[in-house]
Every structure is written in structure tokens, then in C-alpha cells.
Amino acid sequence: MQKSIITLGIILSFSFLSQAQESKETVLEESYLLNPFQSVINWKGSYLFKFAEHNGTVEFKKGKLFSKDGAITGGTFIIDMTTITNEEHRLHKSNGPVEHLKNSDFFDVTLYPEASLDLTKVTYYSNTNEHRFEGDLTIKDITKSIMIKAMVHDIAKT
Secondary structure, eight states: OHHHHHHHHHHHHHHHHHHHHHHHHOOOEEEEEOOTTSOEEEEEEEOTTOSOEEEEEEEEEEEEEEEETTEEEEEEEEEEGGGOOOHHHHHTTOOTTHHHHHSTTTTOTTTOOEEEEEEEEEEEETTTTEEEEEEEEEETTEEEEEEEEEEOSSOTTO
């Protein structure tokens, strides 16, 4: 009887130990919805020999950022290509290249009103609080691998 109680005590001890180890190893995975009204993509385009350039914005339609134990691990975003703007022409109240960017020569927003960005790899540099995002950008049903550097303000690893 005493041997059975000791054996039961040992089994219970191992059970609590394994549960404690499991809780220590529990990974906290979260996702965060993008607020499209507080988020924007800044773009810059230049000619082959950089004798001139244009820049502007395009808005997100929706998105989600993924994290694991507080570190960004990836994300998926939909971009509203119909919102593309050109900053210098907006300031001068003209359309400039915007209509050209929206037509079939470039983004053809009538046929392809959305683009997508899927972040597949994230590297975090703690010494500068910068992230290197690698992923796939799809515009007009054409997908290309890209790399984006970003800095998250004030909060490390998020």
C-alpha cells in the first residue's frame, strides 16, 4: 500500500512538472488588425537614371499583422490601388501622373483595383529597433519577392 502511494506521488509530481514545462513553453501567437484609416503606404518612383522622381501614397484596404511571443512574424495586407496619389501634383492641385498610373500603362486599376502583400519572413534588429520584412507583392496578378525595411516607433520587438 505504501509502495502504491509513493508511486502515485511520483507520477503526480511528474505530471505537475510536465504541465509546468508545457506552460513555460506555451507560445503566445496573436494577430492584429490593421486600421486602414491610420495606415498608409508611401511610394517613390524614379526614372532609370534618376534624373527625376515622383512620390505619393496609396492606402490599405485591410490587413493583419502576426506575432509570436511579442515579435512580429508576418502579415497579410490588401492595398487599394484606386487610392494612389502623387504628392507634388496634389500640392499643386493637378492630377499629374496619377491618371497615367491608374490606366492600363501601369496599374490598370479598373481591372486590378487591389494589390496584396504577404510578409513571409521577418528579421528584427534590436540594436536599431528595425525590421526587415521579406514577402510577396502581387500587382495585376503578377507576384514578385520584395524586401522592406521598417522601424516601429517606441516599442521594441513589436
